Amino acid sequence: MSDIEASETANEASEGISIEGQRALLSYARKAIQEHLTRGELTMSPPESDELEEAHAVFVTLEMDGKLRGCMGQPDADGPLHEAAAQMAIAAATEDLQFSALEISDLRYTEVEISILSPHRTIAPEEIEIGTHGLYIAAGPKRAIILPQVAYDQGWTVKRFLEELASRAGLKRRAWEDPKVSLRGFTAQIFRDTDLT
DSSP states (O other): OOOHHHHHHHHHTSOOOOHHHHHHHHHHHHHHHHHHHHHSSOOSOOOOOGGGGSBOEEEEEEEETTEEEEEEEESSOOSBHHHHHHHHHHHHHHTOTTSOOOOGGGGGGEEEEEEEEOOOEEOOGGGOOTTTOEEEEEETTEEEEEOHHHHHHHTOOHHHHHHHHHHHTTSOTTGGGSTTSEEEEEOEEEEEGGGOO
16 A cells, blocks of 8 residues: 555554464465465465454455566455455465466565454445445446555545446446445455564
């Protein structure tokens, strides 16, 4: 995230993982990428932390030179947080179709950011706060999610946020006005390795 203010706002909005847990999770996610790229499998032991055993929805974002290099996540809690973060880190490095797979030589220059999502809840447009809320939209099989920091970094208004969300789902840009379309909001605890060194 380009501005720590938005990260702090999002952190305050959710019950957070401790600083020690954040460091352990970031280290584990980075090591997962390294092992996958060098060995093709994970052999390392998970961090010993009760809070990282809890289930959370999580996204992992990779950046190089301040530019997006990959982002993947699971919008629903499923399995231990450390396991989900490792899987999404590997996916961000190797499966994001916007980019070629990350090379092991690039990993040292790659910044890892983790977003731990709160449970989704129905949200009205007038409740949305840029930098605090992420959004999820669904209409049948068409769905999309945008993290809080994306709207903040892009300088979007709430209306633009909603239109971009609908567009990413393959819906009309004003689809969020349709009462049959599910619009849900969430907050996120956002942290990256450069913030904790």
